[in-house]
Amino acid sequence: xxxxxxxxxxxxxxxxxxxxxxxxxxxxxxxxxxxxxxxxxxxxxxxxxxxxxxxxxxxxxxxxxxxxxxxxxxxxxxxxxxxxxxxxxxxxxxxxxxxx
Numbered sequence: 001x002x003x004x005x006x007x008x009x010x011x012x013x014x015x016x017x018x019x020x021x022x023x024x025x026x027x028x029x030x031x032x033x034x035x036x037x038x039x040x041x042x043x044x045x046x047x048x049x050x051x052x053x054x055x056x057x058x059x060x061x062x063x064x065x066x067x068x069x070x071x072x073x074x075x076x077x078x079x080x081x082x083x084x085x086x087x088x089x090x091x092x093x094x095x096x097x098x099x100x
């Protein structure tokens with residue numbers, strides 16, 4: 001799946017079947033469902049889950065909590081990146097993983 005194909009699914013009521021949890025979380029975030037995205041991220045005990053968790057708390061405006069999760073993910077705090085740019089980077093990384 002490409003980024004454009006992923007974005008095209010936002011008009012649907014549900015995420016595409018078989019979507020990995022990390023991409024499902026990002027799908028819900030793109031649809032404005034922060035709570036569902038956060039619930040999925042919390043259940044992912046991986047660096048991907050921590051990265052999503054960090055992004056979501058940054059989006060929420062909780063920089064301290066976000067910084068904690070970026071450290072857990074092994075990622076730097078994305079100074080200079082917009083939330084949209086970070087979202088796209090996350091999705092591209094998870095799409096690349098899913099394609100392997």
